[in-house]
Structures are given as structure tokens and as C-alpha cells.
Amino acid sequence: MANERVLIVDHNDQQRKYLTELLTSKEYQTIEATTCEDALEILSRNTIDLILTETELPSKSGLFLLKEAKEALPDIEVILITSNASSFNVLQALRNDAYDFIVRPIDTGEILFNTLDRAFYTIQLRRHNATLVKELEEKNRYLTRHLKMMQALNESIEQVNSANEIEELLLGLLTSAMAALGSQRGFIALYDKSGEKLAIKAGKGIPADLIQQCSTRMPSGFTTEAVKRGKPVVVNSVFPKKLLSMASETERNGLLAGPGLLAAPLEFKGRNVGIIVLSQQKKGLAYGDTELNFLIQLAHHAAMALEKAGTIYQLKRKSKQ
Known part of the structure; x- marks a missing residue:
């Protein structure tokens, strides 16, 4: 009592x-x-x-x-x-x-x-x-969110697979991911043929001058380190001090913005060829395992679609010769 x-x-x-x-x-x-x-x-x-x-x-x-x-x-x-x-x-x-x-x-x-x-x-x-009602409501919200993510993933995969041009594929991938996950900023960076220079190939919600600065080579920072490590990253609120200390000046000045961040490497034939990074989640949303799994799955299919688009590009070049 x-x-x-x-x-x-x-x-x-x-x-x-x-x-x-x-x-x-x-x-x-x-x-x-x-x-x-x-x-x-x-x-x-x-x-x-x-x-x-x-x-x-x-x-x-x-x-x-x-x-x-x-x-x-x-x-x-x-x-x-x-x-x-x-x-x-x-x-x-x-x-x-x-x-x-x-x-x-x-x-x-x-x-x-x-x-x-x-x-x-x-x-x-x-x-x-x-308490039981609250738990059930929470589970229902999770299931509803998970179902929406699955539906959005299927739609995004269809869009990615239907793209034949690399530029179209990247922009479609980025647009789909940002819309599904409620992100306000995002970019896709790929390595060049030498595998040494990482550069932004598509970006949304980011100042044009910053995208231009990183279109030939990204400065060393969080993104380059994340690609090297080859592991997905999720931040569900404010950026931790470790991430901020790792970020380059360009990333701190607007390439990345809180709250929230998701990053998933693009892997092709066992090697990292790039990365997709989303940040600044919309008010009322929070990144978690469901959102991270969505981005990982989408990145996996995007890597396969990039291979297809590259093959088509090479065939087109040969046909013109």
C-alpha cells in the first residue's frame, strides 16, 4: 500500500x-x-x-x-x-x-x-x-509505419529499376528515399573509376554552391570516413559531438543538417562505390531501425541498377562507334 x-x-x-x-x-x-x-x-x-x-x-x-x-x-x-x-x-x-x-x-x-x-x-x-492500450497503440503505429515503409520501398525499387540513365537513376533514388523517410536534405556521392575521388552526383535540399564544390571531389570528413568504414549510420536527433568533430567545414555549413541523419553505403561486387546520405528529418519524425533498413535495402537495389545503367551506357557508346 x-x-x-x-x-x-x-x-x-x-x-x-x-x-x-x-x-x-x-x-x-x-x-x-x-x-x-x-x-x-x-x-x-x-x-x-x-x-x-x-x-x-x-x-x-x-x-x-x-x-x-x-x-x-x-x-x-x-x-x-x-x-x-x-x-x-x-x-x-x-x-x-x-x-x-x-x-x-x-x-x-x-x-x-x-x-x-x-x-x-x-x-x-x-x-x-x-498501459496495455498504450502498448497496443505503439505497436500499431510501428506496424503501420513499417507497412508504409515496405510499400514505399517497393515503389522506389520499381522507379530505380526502370531508370536507364545514370543521372535519372540517382535523382530518382534520392527523391524516393527523401519522400519516404521525411528527409529535407540528401545527396548521393560516388567514387570515380580510380576509386580515389568521392564526389556528389545528385543532391536535393542543399545549397547549389555546396553541391558544386563537392561535384569533383568531397573534402575529407564524415562522408568520406563513412564510405571507408562501409557501415550504415543512424542518428535519430541532434548530431553527436563525435560526428561534428569528424565533419568537414562544408558538411557543417549545410551539406548536413540536423536533426537526424541516415547514411547507407552503395556496394557493388564486394566493394564500396559510394554512399547515400539523408539528413534534417521533418518535424514529428524520428529515424530508427525501420528507416535505416529501408535505406539499406534501397541502396542495395540502387547498386544493382547502377550496374545495369552502366552496361547500357557502354552498349550505347559501342553502337555509336
């Missing part, structure tokens, strides 16, 4: 102290109030699980407290105690959603404790159900 807090409301000192002693003997946490107004003030400043109140209070009644408490805190339980068990009082209590109604005298406390046990069981059951 250590975490269960009961607000005891009674203007009669003897009756209130007696109730407090009964409840503390069962290890309930208790807070006392003598009036309806004091009780409402306590409710506004404290977390209370249950109210145990006398119906006859100075100024405003326990029934008024019941109504006000339920309007402010719908999940709180209220048990009324009275010496006047009139049908009117009982009816008013039930109409205002009181948990129960106890008639004095309270001698051994058996009835009170049974009522409290039932009330707290109801509270615990409600909280447990709320």
Missing part, C-alpha cells in the same frame, strides 16, 4: 484522526483536509489516488467535492462517508460517479478496508488496461 495515497476530508477532528489511524495501520499514505476548499487545493498540488470524504462539510458538501474532483480528475475514486444515508444522498452520489457510500459508525474498519481494497483493485485494473 506504500504508493497509494488517500485524501481524508472531515471537519470533525476526532473522526478524521480515527480514519487516518486506521489507514496508516494498513500502510496507506494519507493527507488530511478539513473542508472541501482545502481538499480541492490539495488535489491541485498533489497526486492523490482516492478521496475518502464526509458528506456533511462546512460551506460546501462532500457531494460538491465529489463532483468537482471528478470533473478535474476523471480517474480518481471517491468514497463518501455519512451518518445520513438518505435515498437522495445515495442517488446524488451515484449520479456523480462515487465509487461507494459508507454509513457510520465505522468501528473495526472491516467495511472500510473491504471498500478500499475493491477501489484500489479497480484503480490498478484501469491503469493496467491503460
Whole structure:
């Protein structure tokens, strides 16, 4: 009972102290109030699980407290105690959603404790159900997001596979990935034939001058290091200090932007040929494993499509000779 807090409301000192002693003997946490107004003030400043109140209070009644408490805190339980068990009082209590109604005298406390046990069981059951509902909602959101990602991946793969020109393929790949993942900046960088120079071949949402600066060779920084390591990267919020220290001045000046970053290497025949990097996720979104897996799968299909586009390009050149 250590975490269960009961607000005891009674203007009669003897009756209130007696109730407090009964409840503390069962290890309930208790807070006392003598009036309806004091009780409402306590409710506004404290977390209370249950109210145990006398119906006859100075100024405003326990029934008024019941109504006000339920309007402010719908999940709180209220048990009324009275010496006047009139049908009117009982009816008013039930109409205002009181948990129960106890008639004095309270001698051994058996009835009170049974009522409290039932009330707290109801509270615990409600909280447990709320937790289950929240978990189910979270799982549904994840499944819905995952399904959308799968659908977007299939559509993106179709677009990538239908492209015959390398420029068309890269731009289509970047556009599809950014739209599906809610990214506002992105670029694709590829190595030249020597495998030494990494340069941007397609970019979106990035200042044109920065893309131009990196169109022949990217300065050493996060991107070049990520390609060398050949491992995907996911950052779901602000950039960590390690990434910022690794980033080049060009990357810090707008090539990359937070919050969030995804990077997936482009692999072809066992070697890294480039990388796709997305950043600055839209408000309300967060990159995670689902988004990273999407980009990895898309990068895999893009690498195969690049091979096809390169083969077509070579065939076209031969046919012109």
C-alpha cells in the first residue's frame, strides 16, 4: 500500500484522526483536509489516488467535492462517508460517479478496508488496461509505419529499376528515399573509376554552391570516413559531438543538417562505390531501425541498377562507334 495515497476530508477532528489511524495501520499514505476548499487545493498540488470524504462539510458538501474532483480528475475514486444515508444522498452520489457510500459508525474498519481494497483493485485494473492500450497503440503505429515503409520501398525499387540513365537513376533514388523517410536534405556521392575521388552526383535540399564544390571531389570528413568504414549510420536527433568533430567545414555549413541523419553505403561486387546520405528529418519524425533498413535495402537495389545503367551506357557508346 506504500504508493497509494488517500485524501481524508472531515471537519470533525476526532473522526478524521480515527480514519487516518486506521489507514496508516494498513500502510496507506494519507493527507488530511478539513473542508472541501482545502481538499480541492490539495488535489491541485498533489497526486492523490482516492478521496475518502464526509458528506456533511462546512460551506460546501462532500457531494460538491465529489463532483468537482471528478470533473478535474476523471480517474480518481471517491468514497463518501455519512451518518445520513438518505435515498437522495445515495442517488446524488451515484449520479456523480462515487465509487461507494459508507454509513457510520465505522468501528473495526472491516467495511472500510473491504471498500478500499475493491477501489484500489479497480484503480490498478484501469491503469493496467491503460498501459496495455498504450502498448497496443505503439505497436500499431510501428506496424503501420513499417507497412508504409515496405510499400514505399517497393515503389522506389520499381522507379530505380526502370531508370536507364545514370543521372535519372540517382535523382530518382534520392527523391524516393527523401519522400519516404521525411528527409529535407540528401545527396548521393560516388567514387570515380580510380576509386580515389568521392564526389556528389545528385543532391536535393542543399545549397547549389555546396553541391558544386563537392561535384569533383568531397573534402575529407564524415562522408568520406563513412564510405571507408562501409557501415550504415543512424542518428535519430541532434548530431553527436563525435560526428561534428569528424565533419568537414562544408558538411557543417549545410551539406548536413540536423536533426537526424541516415547514411547507407552503395556496394557493388564486394566493394564500396559510394554512399547515400539523408539528413534534417521533418518535424514529428524520428529515424530508427525501420528507416535505416529501408535505406539499406534501397541502396542495395540502387547498386544493382547502377550496374545495369552502366552496361547500357557502354552498349550505347559501342553502337555509336
